[in-house]
Each structure stands twice: as structure tokens, then as C-alpha cells.
């Protein structure tokens with residue numbers, strides 16, 4: 094079904110998790126993006142119960158509303174604690190040290206994490222994240238990246254999927270078709286469901 098792991102645009106009838114899509118999409122995440130979020134907002138518990146996931150949340154060393162790393166990571170931890178309390182998976186925007194990411198995730202062993210927009214041409218880092226129980230959604234620019242493709246060809250059933258993010262020109266079915274790896278789309282569908290427990 095060509096699952097779109099993270100999009101900002103609602104495409105009716107598709108299997109997708111819509112960032113901020115409350116009221117318009119069946120599966121939606123509640124975003125507190127590190128570019129914009131200065132502090133823990135007052136969030137209604139009803140909203141936290143209704144959402145499918147929390148995110149984007151995370152950190153960004155180039156463009157955070159708060160200084161990186163300490164203040165951003167402190168706020169990130171507060172959102173992780175909130176997700177943990179309401180038993181919601183999290184969609185993570187992580188630009189910065191993967192050490193920070195691994196450390197924060199280690200503090201919340203029950204949480205399910207999706208690293209969205211993975212854009213590094215680095216199959217070893219991808220492999221390391223997968224080993225650490227993360228789900229990973231690839232940036233569209235990696236669909237034709239040879240090193241990542243050959244890694245996925247050898248392990249087509251790992252916890253990896255694709256996303257259109259906020260690009261209106263992208264069509265998720267076309268991204269899976271361009272990837273063209275036998276079994277990959279079916280595997281992504283089942284990991285999408287596993288991540289969201291749907």
C-alpha cells in the first residue's frame with residue numbers, strides 16, 4: 094500500500110501519518126518542532142489520547158528555537174516523557190549528534206521511535222540505528238542512492254520506510270517504485286503498522 098511514514102500533506106485514501114493532521118487524517122501526529130518550540134506547551138490530555146503519535150519532536154543543531162544541545166535536549170526529553178506517559182510512538186527530527194539521540198532513546202526503553210528524513214549516505218549509521226530498535230524513514234533524495242540501496246537489497250525486511258515530508262510534488266507510490274527493491278514496500282507497510290500499532 095506504499096505507506097508514507099511522514100507527510101505534512103493529507104492525501105485521502107493513502108496509508109500515511111500526517112504531521113499535524115488532526116481533523117483531516119485518520120492517522121496523525123501532534124507536532125512540537127524544535128525549530129519553533131521554546132517550552133513545554135499546555136497540551137490537553139484529550140489531544141494526547143487522540144493523536145496517533147507525537148512529533149515531529151527532536152533537536153537541530155543548525156536551526157533550533159532553543160540553544161543546542163542542552164536546552165533542546167532537555168525539552169526533547171520532556172516530550173519523550175509525555176509520549177511515554179500516553180503510550181504514543183514518536184516521530185523524531187534529529188539533526189546533530191547521533192550520540193545524543195541514542196542516549197535520550199536509552200532513557201525511554203518502551204518508546205517506539207521513528208527517525209524521519211534520514212539523509213546520510215551512510216549505510217553503517219543506518220544499520221546502527223536499526224540495531225538500536227529505531228524505525229527509520231528515508232529522505233526522498235536517498236531513493237536512488239547506491240550505497241543505501243545496496244544495503245536495503247541485502248536486508249529488505251529491516252525497519253525502513255519512505256516519506257514525502259512536505260513536498261507536494263512527491264508521490265509516495267513513485268518513490269517506492271523508484272527504489273525498486275523486491276519485498277521492500279511490503280516490509281515497509283508492515284513496519285508502518287508495527288510502529289503505530291494499527
Ligand SMILES: [Zn+2]
Pocket residue numbers: 099100101112149258259
Ligand atoms: Zn516533516
